[in-house]
Amino acid sequence: MDGTERPVLEVNGLSLAFGGLKVLNDVSFAVPQGSVTAIIGPNGAGKTSIFNCISGFYRPKAGHILFEGEDIGPFHPPRRAALGLARTFQNIALFRGMTVLDNIKLGRHAHMKTSLLDALCYFGRARREEMELRREVEEKIIDFLEIDHIRNKPVASLSYGLRKRVELARALAMKPKILMLDEPVAGMNREETEDMARFILDVKEEWGVTILMVEHDMGLIMDISDHVVVLNFGQVIAAGKPAEVTANPDVIRAYLGSGDVEALRREFRGEAA
Amino acid sequence: MRIGTAKQTYAADEALFDTNVQRAWMGLFIALCVAFPFMASEYWLYMACLVAIHVISVTGLNIVTGFTGLVSLGQAAFMGVGAYAVAYAETKLGTPALLNLLAAGLLTAAVGALVGIPSLRVKGLYLAIATIASSIILHFIFANWDSVTNGVKGVSVPPARIFGVELGRPFALYFLILPLAFLSVLGAANLFRTRIGRAFIAIRDRDISAEVLGIPLLRYKLMSFALASFYAGVAGGLWAYFFRVVTPESFPFVYSIFFLAAIIVGGMGSILGSILGAVFMTMVPEVLKIGVGVASPLLSDAVAVLSPVRTIVFGILIIGFLVFEPHGLAEIWSRIRRFFHLWPFKT
Ligand SMILES: Nc1ncnc2c1ncn2[C@@H]1O[C@H](COP(=O)(O)OP(=O)(O)OP(=O)(O)O)[C@@H](O)[C@H]1O
Ligand SMILES: [Mg+2]
Numbered sequence: 291m292d293g294t295e296r297p298v299l300e301v302n303g304l305s306l307a308f309g310g311l312k313v314l315n316d317v318s319f320a321v322p323q324g325s326v327t328a329i330i331g332p333n334g335a336g337k338t339s340i341f342n343c344i345s346g347f348y349r350p351k352a353g354h355i356l357f358e359g360e361d362i363g364p365f366h367p368p369r370r371a372a373l374g375l376a377r378t379f380q381n382i383a384l385f386r387g388m389t390v391l392d393n394i395k396l397g398r399h400a401h402m403k404t405s406l407l408d409a410l411c412y413f414g415r416a417r418r419e420e421m422e423l424r425r426e427v428e429e430k431i432i433d434f435l436e437i438d439h440i441r442n443k444p445v446a447s448l449s450y451g452l453r454k455r456v457e458l459a460r461a462l463a464m465k466p467k468i469l470m471l472d473e474p475v476a477g478m479n480r481e482e483t484e485d486m487a488r489f490i491l492d493v494k495e496e497w498g499v500t501i502l503m504v505e506h507d508m509g510l511i512m513d514i515s516d517h518v519v520v521l522n523f524g525q526v527i528a529a530g531k532p533a534e535v536t537a538n539p540d541v542i543r544a545y546l547g548s549g550d551v552e553a554l555r556r557e558f559r560g561e562a563a
Numbered sequence: 564m565r566i567g568t569a570k571q572t573y574a575a576d577e578a579l580f581d582t583n584v585q586r587a588w589m590g591l592f593i594a595l596c597v598a599f600p601f602m603a604s605e606y607w608l609y610m611a612c613l614v615a616i617h618v619i620s621v622t623g624l625n626i627v628t629g630f631t632g633l634v635s636l637g638q639a640a641f642m643g644v645g646a647y648a649v650a651y652a653e654t655k656l657g658t659p660a661l662l663n664l665l666a667a668g669l670l671t672a673a674v675g676a677l678v679g680i681p682s683l684r685v686k687g688l689y690l691a692i693a694t695i696a697s698s699i700i701l702h703f704i705f706a707n708w709d710s711v712t713n714g715v716k717g718v719s720v721p722p723a724r725i726f727g728v729e730l731g732r733p734f735a736l737y738f739l740i741l742p743l744a745f746l747s748v749l750g751a752a753n754l755f756r757t758r759i760g761r762a763f764i765a766i767r768d769r770d771i772s773a774e775v776l777g778i779p780l781l782r783y784k785l786m787s788f789a790l791a792s793f794y795a796g797v798a799g800g801l802w803a804y805f806f807r808v809v810t811p812e813s814f815p816f817v818y819s820i821f822f823l824a825a826i827i828v829g830g831m832g833s834i835l836g837s838i839l840g841a842v843f844m845t846m847v848p849e850v851l852k853i854g855v856g857v858a859s860p861l862l863s864d865a866v867a868v869l870s871p872v873r874t875i876v877f878g879i880l881i882i883g884f885l886v887f888e889p890h891g892l893a894e895i896w897s898r899i900r901r902f903f904h905l906w907p908f909k910t
Contacts, residue, residue: 345775346775367775368777371775383769383772385768386768387764387767387768388764388765392761392764396758397777398758399758399761399762399778400776402758404757404759406786408757409757409759410750411750411753412756419758420758421577424576424577460776464777
């Protein structure tokens with residue numbers, strides 16, 4: 291990343307409060323086009339809240355969110371989704387009453403045209419659109435994420451790791467311009483984490499999608515991110531390349547508590563290798 | 564054992580009936596439906612028409628409550644709107660029956676969308692109460708808007724006429740009601756193969772994340788209410804042609820509970836469940852009545868003794884479903900199917 295390209299997403303002076311509790315305080319950062327940008331910070335720092343503001347689920351008290359240069363503040367969540375802001379959720383939000391395939395197809399909703407009347411008749415427009423979607427989901431998403439074997443299963447029967455993968459699939463079906471992943475590898479074993487890292491990099495490189503992710507796994511962050519934003523108590527305390535950020539003593543203190551700073555630094559370097 | 568189900572194309576995989584065996588069964592079922600009026604007595608034709616009207620209404624209620632998760636206790640009142648619309652059109656305007664039914668559906672859809680507005684704010688029991696309140700208002704209108712509804716006296720409806728043919732007796736009405744029930748079910752089944760149906764289910768399962776994934780809640784909740792009400796309106800219109808008199812008492816509140824019970828017994832969020840639920844709720848009391856009739860020669864004052872028993876048995880059956888088969892008759896059906904697909908290799 292050379293940092294000269296226009297950022298696809300810019301957050302300026304974002305503040306959010308619940309009653310008296312200040313959750314975000316003047317948060318600003320930019321997500322460069324084509325980057326993997328990571329937001330890190332201790333539990334309760336406000337990372338998920340930033341995602342919720344960007345998706346339009348929380349209304350910030352102050353600040354602006356610019357997507358491709360446009361202030362999306364007044365837009366409702368579905369409109370933001372239609373613009374290409376896709377996300378996954380920290381505590382997996384799949385639809386239990388649907389199969390894996392239907393969950394993935396649902397992601398395309400905002401880009402489809404089938405009207406109620408088309409849907410009731412099915413033959414004609416609805417069918418054409420559904421078939422096109424099915425082909426694309428099968429060829430581009432299900433094959434890519436290696437979930438062929440579970441496509442007709444109800445999501446309730448899946449393991450945690452697979453559910454995370456299905457959520458990624460659904461987000462990819464949203465035709466994302468920016469993909470927001472909230473702790474994509476939390477609770478995964480080593481192998482699942484490596485698969486997920488590979489998928490994220492492929493999405494970035496082959497699909498050309500910008501990635502914004504929240505993650506606690508420092509190994510993964512050092513491996514795949516280009517740009518890191520560190521959040522503590524709702525404030526940005528550092529931002530930059532992964533190596534710069536993890537060398538910052540403020541970050542180490544905030545993020546990892548007041549332990550043996552040198553040992554923690556070694557841990558970062560070890561995991562990054 | 565079912566073999567040869569590996570799919571060749573996505574189109575085949577997305578079909579409603581995906582095997583030839585299923586298609587053959589469906590063909591047989593339709594043939595039976597066509598032959599039925601020529602074999603059945605007036606009584607059974609009457610019951611078939613009533614079941615088919617209920618199938619339409621229950622399918623509609625299942626769309627909003629079973630698939631979209633918005634509890635509605637207004638389905639009977641919506642049927643009333645449709646019935647009055649047909650009664651008005653027949654007596655005051657003299658427009659053709661099919662047009663009247665369509666108009667009844669559309670008018671009821673508009674009323675339903677209006678009644679559905681609270682669903683944007685409240686869910687579950689609160690929404691149920693809001694829909695009850697709306698049905699009370701509708702009943703008040705039925706009883707008091709004299710110039711349109713003729714007040715408590717009600718309206719007599721002339722028989723439906725389609726292309727000059729008068730559909731007076733159940734035998735003739737059967738050929739209007741059954742195809743419409745068939746189309747209603749087919750439409751609902753189609754709906755859940757498209758983005759609209761998926762949006763409804765997403766709203767039921769997690770409405771907040773559905774919104775973030777691109778589904779405008781306002782539009783889809785109201786759409787679901789409107790569609791369910793459209794079904795109720797058509798069912799109510801057919802009801803008016805079937806019973807030929809519409810009064811404020813025709814659509815009591817317990818009738819709404821009857822429909823809710825039907826989707827629970829049949830299977831919430833299941834098209835097949837809507838059909839099975841409607842059949843069960845309509846037919847079981849009749850079957851029990853016949854049982855009482857059979858027993859009456861054997862027992863002195865059987866009717867006096869067994870009639871209350873009949874009601875109690877019906878109630879117990881419904882409770883039994885809630886407790887032992889919360890997924891309804893549709894689930895029992897799919898268990899039986901699974902058994903035969905694997906039989907004789909696994910039981
Ligand atoms: N809807 C809400 N109502 C009240 N408080 C909230 C709400 N959402 C978040 N908070 C509070 O905001 C703070 C930040 O929460 P957030 O979920 O953004 O943290 P996070 O950085 O994602 O943490 P974690 O790493 O545990 O996921 C917490 O103190 C949380 O309790
Ligand atoms: Mg979080």
